[in-house]
Amino acid sequence: MPIADKLKELGIELPPAPAAAANYVPYVLEGGLLFVAGQVPLGPDGKLHYVGKVGADADEQQGYQSARLCALNALAQINAALGSLDKVKRVLSLRGFVNCTPTFTNQPEVINGASDLLVEVFGEQGRHARAAVGSNALPRGVMTEVEVLVAVV
Amino acid sequence: MPIADKLKELGIELPPAPAAAANYVPYVLEGGLLFVAGQVPLGPDGKLHYVGKVGADADEQQGYQSARLCALNALAQINAALGSLDKVKRVLSLRGFVNCTPTFTNQPEVINGASDLLVEVFGEQGRHARAAVGSNALPRGVMTEVEVLVAVV
């Protein structure tokens, strides 16, 4: 099934690919590898939807939704880079940073928000190696930042 | 010398490769690159052996042992992925996160626990580019998390 149909089935609409927030580019494609810059939970309205520290201002479930929105933006970047999500051969790796208190320890459950989306959309090819870690501070105070590396057909 | 003999010589026994703690896979092999997911200090008994913050609950030496155990688990993943550690062409890069207090500054010495093991086992081919950084919080409160990227013959 083309990924575009899969997205429709899942009720997922790709947002516009966010512009880079500073002097870099949202993705680099080279030698069959697509490097997607760290994505933040920017909504299609151009506003940051999940700001705050997990464990203090926000709970795990909000963190999960934040990570899911980061991954949705990564999908938008991949689509912008390749013209079609069908050109994804494999999601290779994902790194998720969780803006949290020093005592919060469920980073894996938060970053599942990103991983779950990629597996829903790509199936087996969406399953990736991953690191989930805490961070004391993220850009603009967002709850999560997610980096994705993809192999391209 | 086959790496299996080298391990015997060093008195190192490979633990079972830990399962992924969430919705991802422990490794992805693609295009000659093996991406190993972030490893934590899980013992062969299935329990986390090094929990706490370096600089508060734990000292540098415990952090070092934690990083070494992370790297041992990475070896188990590499062995599970490739069938043999002899198929490692080069350890390319390693990223080590140290769960620590804001005033702890010896992350390099802690992450040497991982680097030393890889160099003991693989020799020159085990020498890698590396980043060692602090983190305010890691999954389940572990002292260290270590990501490894390997080139495969």
Place this chain on the structure above:
Amino acid sequence: MPIADKLKELGIELPPAPAAAANYVPYVLEGGLLFVAGQVPLGPDGKLHYVGKVGADADEQQGYQSARLCALNALAQINAALGSLDKVKRVLSLRGFVNCTPTFTNQPEVINGASDLLVEVFGEQGRHARAAVGSNALPRGVMTEVEVLVAVV
């Protein structure tokens, strides 16, 4: 224009490539990819020039200069690895860690110090995917640590 001339035009002098601070190597070149180890703001005098937490001991502008010095050291490593900066095909990705207070949220502006330098030197080929995140503690208390991945011609 050869990059060496470009550096002269910009008034930039490459420092000596810093030695690795622990049991790893400053770079690994394999399969057309050059992995540069995390660089810190070490000056050509062998001293760390930017130590402290952005948002407390230091402001954004000092963080920016710290990131720029990290990237300058990355250039020195790339030059040492390849013999010439002209062999850089593309800067693929950059990861910048900012040692900061929990309330500091301008990591992108700080890491622009590194990104700006790479774009000044390499032009379009210097534009990279990027992640900028906060860290509660970095090696030796440095303000920034920067990892770079480069594709080689």
